[in-house]
Amino acid sequence: MVDMTLDGNAIAGLLREIFAMEMTNALGTCGSCGAVNEVGRVEVYVHAPGTVVRCPSCEHVLMRIVRGRGKYWIDLSGVRCLEFAEA
Amino acid sequence: MIKWQLGTVVELRPETPRVASLYLDVPDWPGHRAGQHVDVRLTADDGYQTERSYSIASAPEDRRLALTVERLEDGEVSPYLVGELRVGDKLELRGPIGGFFVWQATDDQAERPLLLVAGGSGIVPLMSMLRHRAAASRKPPACLLDSSRTLEDVIYVQELARLAAAGDGLSVHHTLTREKPSGWTGYTRRIDAAMVEDVAWPKDAMPAVFVCGPTSFVEAAAQLLVAMDYDPRWIKTERFGATGG
Amino acid sequence: MGFVSRGFRGRRRDTASSSRVPPGQYTVTDFPVLSAGPTPRVNLDQWTFSIEGEIDEPKRWTWKEFLALPSETVTKDIHCVTKWSKLDTTWKGVSVDTLTEGVETAAEFSTVFSDGGYTTNLTLDDITGHKAWVAYEFDGQPLQPEHGGPARFLVPHLYFWKSAKWVRGIRLQKEEHPGFWESNGYHVRGDPWQEQRYWGD
Numbered sequence: 102m103v104d105m106t107l108d109g110n111a112i113a114g115l116l117r118e119i120f121a122m123e124m125t126n127a128l129g130t131c132g133s134c135g136a137v138n139e140v141g142r143v144e145v146y147v148h149a150p151g152t153v154v155r156c157p158s159c160e161h162v163l164m165r166i167v168r169g170r171g172k173y174w175i176d177l178s179g180v181r182c183l184e185f186a187e188a
Numbered sequence: 189m190i191k192w193q194l195g196t197v198v199e200l201r202p203e204t205p206r207v208a209s210l211y212l213d214v215p216d217w218p219g220h221r222a223g224q225h226v227d228v229r230l231t232a233d234d235g236y237q238t239e240r241s242y243s244i245a246s247a248p249e250d251r252r253l254a255l256t257v258e259r260l261e262d263g264e265v266s267p268y269l270v271g272e273l274r275v276g277d278k279l280e281l282r283g284p285i286g287g288f289f290v291w292q293a294t295d296d297q298a299e300r301p302l303l304l305v306a307g308g309s310g311i312v313p314l315m316s317m318l319r320h321r322a323a324a325s326r327k328p329p330a331c332l333l334d335s336s337r338t339l340e341d342v343i344y345v346q347e348l349a350r351l352a353a354a355g356d357g358l359s360v361h362h363t364l365t366r367e368k369p370s371g372w373t374g375y376t377r378r379i380d381a382a383m384v385e386d387v388a389w390p391k392d393a394m395p396a397v398f399v400c401g402p403t404s405f406v407e408a409a410a411q412l413l414v415a416m417d418y419d420p421r422w423i424k425t426e427r428f429g430a431t432g433g
Numbered sequence: 434m435g436f437v438s439r440g441f442r443g444r445r446r447d448t449a450s451s452s453r454v455p456p457g458q459y460t461v462t463d464f465p466v467l468s469a470g471p472t473p474r475v476n477l478d479q480w481t482f483s484i485e486g487e488i489d490e491p492k493r494w495t496w497k498e499f500l501a502l503p504s505e506t507v508t509k510d511i512h513c514v515t516k517w518s519k520l521d522t523t524w525k526g527v528s529v530d531t532l533t534e535g536v537e538t539a540a541e542f543s544t545v546f547s548d549g550g551y552t553t554n555l556t557l558d559d560i561t562g563h564k565a566w567v568a569y570e571f572d573g574q575p576l577q578p579e580h581g582g583p584a585r586f587l588v589p590h591l592y593f594w595k596s597a598k599w600v601r602g603i604r605l606q607k608e609e610h611p612g613f614w615e616s617n618g619y620h621v622r623g624d625p626w627q628e629q630r631y632w633g634d
Contacts, residue, residue, distance in 0.1 A: 142288070162470075174617045174631075236443045277439055
């Protein structure tokens with residue numbers, strides 16, 4: 102079995118590009134099950150056309166991030182709330 | 189925003205037959221915390237680029253930035269870093285990155301014992317923590333449980349022995365999963381509940397736990413610790429995955 | 434030109450090596466595994482394949498019934514939007530033409546759906562006329578879970594994200610509903626020969 106699951110630490114650099122801050126300590130609330138986890142603990146799949154971030158409690162998709170043609174496409178609809186400290 | 193910058197390779201140090209440490213001189217390096225990583229970007233002459241993340245092995249107190257890289261034979265980046273790269277070459281990187289899988293001797297949490305569990309090259313960010321601890325004035329008790337395939341695959345084996353011999357409250361335990369060398373006194377099996385109970389503190393000690401390695405290793409180790417009634421919030425994990433390199 | 438990593442070439446191969454390789458692609462001999470989520474654990478006793486949506490009588494096959502359908506073995510080139518192409522891959526499965534035989538529908542679009550929640554959208558034109566299959570063997574062997582087993586969609590004339598792993602059915606629709614990647618930056622059709630990778634291509 103090939104295990105493709107990484108965690109939020111693996112996309113710390115990508116999230117810094119988008120949010121312009123360190124995000125692995127941010128707290129994300131799952132829009133499906135309501136679980137609250139540090140971004141460092143979420144499930145991440147990078148061997149795909151884009152980056153897929155899933156809730157470690159229920160596997161609901163929290164974020165989809167696609168980068169191409171000099172653009173980002175970011176779907177955050179699976180995250181109910183992101184809490185992080187001001188820079 | 190986080191900028192790409194160029195470091196210069198000042199030393200290459202073989203650690204095992206497949207693993208080497210890259211020592212870099214990075215002008216204006218802003219400093220890092222133990223456990224953080226850098227993104228490395230390689231660019232071919234036709235503009236093709238690819239990026240990977242590598243954990244920082246050096247302590248924040250060290251003069252030079254060190255990365256320790258395992259060469260994956262079917263990888264794209266690691267065979268370049270361990271094989272092609274020479275002293276004097278430039279390497280493009282950005283960092284430090286990461287704030288979750290981080291340990292600082294000055295934090296409040298540093299009062300608590302430190303339990304580090306490493307699978308293969310998962311030792312790298314944990315080594316940064318141990319080097320940082322060795323340089324710190326305040327040292328909580330610490331324990332490293334380090335799983336490798338064979339004896340020659342153990343990364344930093346001599347430095348770990350030196351750190352453990354310092355008598356400052358660090359214990360180092362190795363386990364080998366694919367070899368039982370003659371005269372070996374360490375473990376020779378995959379990490380299991382009995383091993384964790386041998387080396388780790390009971391839950392009342394509320395250790396700070398860092399687990400790093402391949403995905404399956406990290407998940408198995410984290411499950412063992414939770415089964416010992418460790419609070420999942422004490423356990424911080426970082427997964428390398430099975431592919432990519 | 435900015436910084437160049439001395440001696441770095443990358444894993445790419447010669448992109449102009451063959452008229453069979455679409456623009457911007459390189460060929461591989463291995464079979465890279467891509468995944469947007471955990472590999473589902475599939476119980477074949479509970480597995481079904483469905484055709485639903487704009488159809489008077491939805492169709493459904495159990496695993497046993499599905500294997501009993503007329504199958505085809507096809508050899509095709511596949512092209513992943515992450516830029517690898519793999520030539521001469523051999524698959525065994527059931528043609529979508531066989532599955533939709535006798536189906537009357539007003540639909541012009543479809544959503545192919547999978548275990549784990551993945552979806553991809555395809556026009557009926559793109560999945561009928563001997564262009565798409567539901568494959569359960571690769572290279573003469575049962576399709577491995579990491580490659581989409583027990584069964585995956587196979588629509589080789591479009592980028593491979595359209596060939597949904599762990600496929601469970603086709604929903605026929607009057608309107609186009611962009612799927613998992615098509616709703617977040619990736620091209621709604623994905624023709625590799627026109628390099629339809631992203632929105633606006």
